Amino acid sequence: MARLTPDRTSGRIASLPLFHQVAGSRIVVVGEGAMGDAKQRLVERAGAIPVGEPEAHHAALAFVALENAEEAAAVRQRLKAKGLLVNVADRPELCDFTTPSILDRDPVLIAIGTGGASAGLAKHIRLRLEAFLPQRLGELARALAAGRDALRAELPDGDARRRAVDAALRPGGTLDPLDEASADRVESWLIDPADEARARIESIHLTSDDPEDLTLRQARWLGEADAIYHGADVPPAILARARADATRHPLDEAPDTPRSGFALVLTRG
Template identity: 30%
Template structure:
């Protein structure tokens, strides 16, 4: 360990900043945010320093640095454009055993300033020991993007509950499980994010009232169309928190690899004409796992509420009194069309978009006359086996036989395959692809030849994994 990580309490403590340029301005903001009693010494000051001094936020000393200015200081930062002066400050601080930071010279500093993620009172610091500050900044940005803004309020809430939890639960293991439930409670997190205090308090009372082992819940998570980089941040967070993951065949291996390693995985894959696990049994699995106190993630390809039977599963959970929440995902229509260079709407070709299931319940039928209207885009999910019927019904009800169509197999994945043609060829084109495939019908498909290069993998390279 090159540096000992330490969080300092500077509120009301005297600190010195030598220099008042742009770099020093950034350091001053951090010290002021920490509540330091800040003194700044410099020959010239930026406008920000002048404003801070006028408002009484810091004390200005206009002139040369003198070692005596370090008296009674807790720490000092040398942020001038003179290496010689910075070293003088460092040596004077060292002689007085005062921690000193030198900008752009970490090897000569007695402390370094990390990249900070501020979710006060939760603080996260990232440092490369001064070796690669840009890398530390990139890592901070990655972490910043994945951490919800409400974490600070959650930490404050936890602080206010510590004594009550200690009195309510006698042993440490039970307390630990209760805290895990609190921090992983998706609906509580949402209420905090919405600043809904009554709802937050209701969830807390519910946590105290129920036995720990009975507080399971289910989160329906949209896994997107295949490419793991299309997962939402919230989806990834839930996958990392899951005790149990129930998933189907539309969830790609790339996505599944991001699930918490020690989570139990239950495969309930379905394939057209071959339902290895009936829907009723899937519903029962979700209920039983939640009743055991597990945090269950129901991972569904695309979006749970777009032909994913998410609504049906939630109905069962609601009837069983199981808590649930939903994380939307990028649906196949959006992802597959974007990766194929096909805009779903376009002022010259389509003013409306219809998402259609290729196999509705047996006692229902589609409104084919309405679907056969022009100036719209039709996207058929799970319609590959019904391609001939789709072609017949649309042409029979007046849609032009030369209407462009596209079939997209394994959309957004490295194995993506796109076949295009006209509506009169749909049944024949369907023999050239395999399930899972999406069918797009409409004038927008004609734009693929012009736009496909811009949606190719070469034009959208993946970022370097850090």
């Protein structure tokens, strides 16, 4: 199966990341040894029911974990013929989907994938993240979920709610995700969630077409901005780093002063 290598200047990605709800469903696992056991544990951990190839007609996904390359390819072909999406362990060229390395802060899940390039690399990135992400990150997520109705009552406008949450979750904000104590502050934050969400405008002057050359602050601004004002010469790969729901506007429409939310102006030298 041919694989496309994403062009960094196009803004394309190699795979579509998804979190698939599989609890209670059947997933085919054809495997042997430690590799097969690992796939079965993964399926069970997600709440699904591992089944064998004869029960493939009840399933939509399958894992093949066989050492023999020819046997693995043959099993994959049979499962594909039955309409299943198939993952073949250690053979990314035969995979319809790949499995990431998972960092679990329930209900927060962080999935690190390399498109099958290196499972070891994904694992070690996860281990680095494990070292500094707070153990209580899941508590913060649950507290925000519990306060959803209160936030909606305080800020009925959806854009205003999003700006308030973005402001609180910024580095150093009241609910900074990297602060172990943030979960304890959700209740008091809900009393006046709009307090931190002041209108603001920032500018980035690009000196490179490569998004990897963005500074950490610039990358963060792109991920936070509600509205992006940019010239036609700003590369798609840079714009791809912006929030998907951020509105896009021509550069000549950029306001002189902030009106509401967070506006970001992108210019290029």
